[in-house]
Amino acid sequence: MTTKEILSKAVNTKYALASLSSEEKNRALGLMADEIEKSSGAILAANLKDVEAARGNISDVMIDRLALSESRIADMAAGVRNVIALPDPVGRTLSKKTTADGLLLYKVSVPLGVVAIIYESRPNVTSDAAALCLKSGNVCILRGGKEAYNSSKAIVNAMREGLLKGGFPQDFVNIIDDITRQSASELMAARGQVDLLIPRGGAGLIRACVENALVPCIETGTGICSVYVDKSADIQKALNIVENAKTQRPSVCNAQETLLVHKDIADEFLPALKKRLCDDRAAAGKVPVELRVDEAAGRIIDGTPATEQDFDTEFLDYILAIKVVNDVKEAAEHIGKHSTHHSEAIVTEDKEAADYFTGHVDSAAVYVNASTRFTDGGMFGLGCEMGISTQKLHARGPMGLEELNSYKYVVIGNGQVR
């Protein structure tokens, strides 16, 4: 089917989805999950095609993200079932008042309508995104990466089979068959049809959406996250937090890329950090972290000399850029210039420094004495996550079901005129 045909079908079915009750949506989700499990043979066969075509073209890490197994398929189905338990975001009365003219003014949450998601190779995004859109009353249009097309198509087929069995329109969940750039451009240009476009992937994809989209778009995921170790920091907390933020899963957007250290604590902290991130890890057979040090840090510990570019880079790797600063003010200023406004942390025992940092750092999540790795829909108690917004309009930080809704005013009168 062409992208234009899919867009038109999606628009035509959005009112049907918007008016479903919570019970009906939950029934649909249950059937979608069942069919994913029942179709595991077909999904694995399709996935094998993708993996074989990709071998040699993409890195082993990417192959690992792409490859499915019975247990990963069970996880996908479980992910869809988890959404059943989440509260329905649609139809909440956000506020209610009587105006001076005697009008009853209700502000009510409503679905956005049609949500398009352009994503890269992980096939599980397909079922996650479809489930979150359905629960939030939105028709979804999924445009996955070409490497995972066969897998995603098989997963969507299963979910559509579930919808069919439940007597629901299959067009609640749509996948784009055209995996050339053309279809992405068509989605970006579909004014009046796509109510929200969410790019999930690398910085290039997100920039392309922001620069080219004529439809509303939410920037997600790029994270140059910093941890600032204040002069009053508890050294043990600081070591634990930096180790965790940098090494627990370096490939994700909420991992740390930059370390800022107060000059008064640098002599004590940096050697201890080097021991923890480099020597101890090497001794334990783990990948040691490459430290890229500014001039002041380089006078205290060995490391690769940092370039200015290092402080503007999302390494997504065992690399940490380190800079010594004069105070919390300079730390906040550095973050203001170099951060992607995702997640930043201060380690301090000084309330004044903490307050300055949370007040002056303009990022989606600002931490005091905790790892940046907590910026996540699950960790924040949203129960799910459609991506992490790094923009300020509409949604910021982890986006859950409520962030996939808009609102409208319903105004009840008895003949009022102005």
Place this chain on the structure above:
Amino acid sequence: MTTKEILSKAVNTKYALASLSSEEKNRALGLMADEIEKSSGAILAANLKDVEAARGNISDVMIDRLALSESRIADMAAGVRNVIALPDPVGRTLSKKTTADGLLLYKVSVPLGVVAIIYESRPNVTSDAAALCLKSGNVCILRGGKEAYNSSKAIVNAMREGLLKGGFPQDFVNIIDDITRQSASELMAARGQVDLLIPRGGAGLIRACVENALVPCIETGTGICSVYVDKSADIQKALNIVENAKTQRPSVCNAQETLLVHKDIADEFLPALKKRLCDDRAAAGKVPVELRVDEAAGRIIDGTPATEQDFDTEFLDYILAIKVVNDVKEAAEHIGKHSTHHSEAIVTEDKEAADYFTGHVDSAAVYVNASTRFTDGGMFGLGCEMGISTQKLHARGPMGLEELNSYKYVVIGNGQVR
């Protein structure tokens, strides 16, 4: 000053403004209002230049919008003072919880940062927009129409004088001196500097912003608003509502452009409406409304035959497009295809029809038995208005101070790692 210089100054001052207390912001607003009044001579002289340059180039209606007087200047100052009484939207705790990991998670409202407003000829937008931005903690960059440049510049000079007298940075309020298209393009392209761009003006300006802006932008104001008169309507209510929505102020975005009438009530309602909108108005020396009737309506009353284009036109004039429909479902479908999702009304005594309409019409404000003219920040009790959003992302309908804020998560831990 060049637009680039203004952008850079605005960004540099945004943290200073974001961290002001409510008392300080209110003091600044009071001083800005005082200086507007004290500068009335300079403002009137500047305005006279604008009016003389514009005469002959723009319509008398536009000249009237452009021209200032002592009393209009007093109104501007009063408008700024009104903002003092409004609640400060910054720093509200929107939610607060303890996560499973023992993190204290606060969701706190914060300013957007730098808000740019591109608007057309009304000089009072200058003081309104500056006051709302300041109270909501945002540095504003005003880019008014070239016809009103001297007036707007004089108003901004007065407000900056007020800031100076209070010891505040003058760069809280900025006006763009370059009134060529170049400056508008620079604002639209200022990624990382402009946090929100609000176009206020005609459909062409709004389309240009949506299509060209690389910065986040909110569509405002275009209104093709419909009133649907159901078969169960109270005829008197319907006549009052249509007369008000169409004629009370036809040049504004919440005025009615389209009338949909149920076929079972059309024979009774349309002749009564024609009498009210045409004959009675003519007899009273008022402009009669031109009725553009579809085929079915044309069999009941005389009128200009409506073209399909008439149902997609924001007349902003004493013109009403009329269509007879089979039922509320067809009315909602017509609105879905032709509306700009601003404001729509149903007139009905039937709860089921009202519920169908409010459930299926996807506009910012959906009315039962009231005029669409109520869609307004003041009428909705927001105390002010920065424009009426016709998009679904971030803000919908009248935008007040809260809609000029974003939020961030402040997360307090005691050493937590994942």
